[in-house]
């Protein structure tokens with residue numbers, strides 16, 4: 274089984290869903306080395322972006338670099354130099370340690386071309402209700418640059434960040450990882466903040482879907498967190514969710530890059546509308562089972578690391594495939610078939626081991642994305658004469674109720 278061949282159906286759908294000529298700008302990528310063993314150099318990041326298109330761009334900043342003392346100067350200088358070599362495809366941010374003269378380092382980097390500030394309150398072990406945080410916000414306000422903050426795994430409650438953000442409504446704040454550290458809190462407390470954005474770089478597609486249910490799409494930006502995620506896989510998820518949400522072409526363009534480009538070029542954000550995904554969503558029990566196994570496969574892989582051992586997911590991938598083998602699949606039939614093909618390719622690649630392990634995990638991820646975003650309510654066991662399909666809003670019609678599908682759902 275060849276990896277390129279296995280990804281072909283995903284790539285074909287991605288191309289269909291991506292509006293022609295859309296600017297793709299990944300709002301969260303890294304360059305350099307991390308203490309956890311991850312690393313990425315310029316050529317590798319550009320190669321990942323090239324998997325989307327030779328014009329795809331990214332915001333980029335340092336990892337938790339072993340050479341970060343003092344003040345992240347060495348990794349910041351490397352990122353600035355790499356971005357300068359990227360023919361305009363990379364927008365460098367400076368990473369700051371609030372304990373090490375952060376404003377001086379911010380000003381040094383901004384003068385050298387940094388376009389924003391990255392803070393990682395878990396890695397650098399700091400909070401927001403203090404003077405150092407205020408200085409950083411003031412520096413960002415003066416320079417009119419965004420601040421991106423890790424709001425993902427491993428954080429305590431983040432009320433103090435919400436408070437601080439409310440005090441600086443002009444500073445664009447990008448909450449990374451769909452703000453899963455406190456998604457409900459941010460969505461509610463910062464609902465009227467005019468300049469808060471959420472990036473989509475997170476592991477569970479349900480976290481992303483729920484973000485679209487809580488937050489206006491005008492405030493969501495596509496991101497991968499490569500080397501932890503993959504730009505092409507993250508874009509696929511964003512585009513499937515966009516289709517599921519029934520977004521128009523302009524909204525999809527904004528999501529995949531337009532909104533982030535507005536921020537980087539100093540333009541005001543678009544006026545937010547109501548969130549586009551309903552909070553209560555019809556689903557297929559068949560596909561819910563598959564998602565559970567997909568997440569278990571990843572939990573097994575991640576729990577064995579770092580680095581994750583993706584081979585450990587195999588028993589759960591086998592269970593997901595068992596759920597796909599259904600003589601009475603109901604409306605989930607076409608999705609089950611697509612998912613099974615991806616999982617079968619992933620099984621072969623994982624069993625073969627070697628360098629393709631991480632990419633095989635991408636197939637499993639894509640299978641989970643399909644399972645979570647299949648727009649069921651517009652589909653039936655017979656073909657829809659009006660075309661139907663992903664591009665139409667599932668909110669346009671009342672959901673198909675289980676009870677009305679006599680026999681099919683019993």
Ligand SMILES: [Zn+2]
Pocket residue numbers: 301303498
């Ligand atoms: Zn990151």
